Amino acid sequence: MTFHFSTPLRRTLCAAALTLALPAAMAWTDKPIRMIVPAPAGGTMDVVARIVADQLSVETGQPVVVENRAGAGGAIAVQAMIAAPADGSTIMMTASNILTEIPHVMKTAFDPLKDVKPVTAIARASMVMIGAPNVPAKDVKGVVAWVKANPGKVNFASYSTGTSSHYAGMILNQKAGLDMQHVPFAGSPPALAQVMGSQIPLMFDGLATARNMITAGKVQAFGVASKKRSQHLPNVPTLAEQGYPELDFSNWVGIIVAAGVPTALVEKINTAVDKAAAAPKVRDRLLGAGFDLGGDETAEQMAKSLRADFERNAGIVKTFDIKINQ
Incomplete structure (x- = not known):
């Protein structure tokens, strides 16, 4: 028996089918997504992780489980991420200082320029x-x-x-x-x-x-x-405006993965996470928490930015002979 659908009904069915297919299209893995956070529950990174995780689950159609692995300057979390299969099912929400500052003053068992790949910056502080x-x-x-x-x-x-x-x-x-x-x-x-x-x-x-x-x-x-005034304090001038352009510091909070995750997967994760972070309710919650928004860099640009910040901080630590007991 053959059924013939009217044009409006056919359009409705096609739209419904497309809607159902969208999460699968955004998913980069068919497994639950494990999001490691190098901080205890309730901290800044954890707050961002949970805001984004809920929406990322909607976008991918996969459960996103936030796992707090605090301690050792972030090294415990990074090592857990590196030890996981490099299939993209394990990602990490971190602040950039875990990678660009702490390794200069604390011995860590990972190389932030070799063992991890930055994916995207969700928020900037x-x-x-x-x-x-x-x-x-x-x-x-x-x-x-x-x-x-x-x-x-x-x-x-x-x-x-x-x-x-x-x-x-x-x-x-x-x-x-x-x-x-x-x-x-x-x-x-x-x-x-x-x-x-x-x-x-x-x-x-x-x-x-x-x-x-x-x-x-x-x-x-x-x-x-920072380079420009903050939307949260628009009447407060930058330090550069007041004669100190060297005082330009802003951390990003975003997603990284282990270096072994293939580039094609990294790009898919970048796209899906940026889409989740762009959802109005996520943007509103991040802005309400005092962050500026990220998500405007590719994974390749993130890697270059990470290296630049790491090398700059290495120079600062050397110049001022900064050690952990100071």
């Missing part, structure tokens, strides 16, 4: 120079003048030795002829608490963690350490 409420300055020029008027008395906090938060303070010391002393903390929250409480006057912090404190008036913002 700029740095911002902040100060305690009682710092008598309104911009970087005022901060520099105040520090010079108090030689040997001014400290700056960072969220760990050997991170961009540390690098930025050392570079400002060098370029402005200052003698600020570095006080490292185990993460941004405890350092930020010291600045809010005026125990330590200055800090370079990630905008995603500092933004709410800035808007609430609990800390001052003196300059954004």
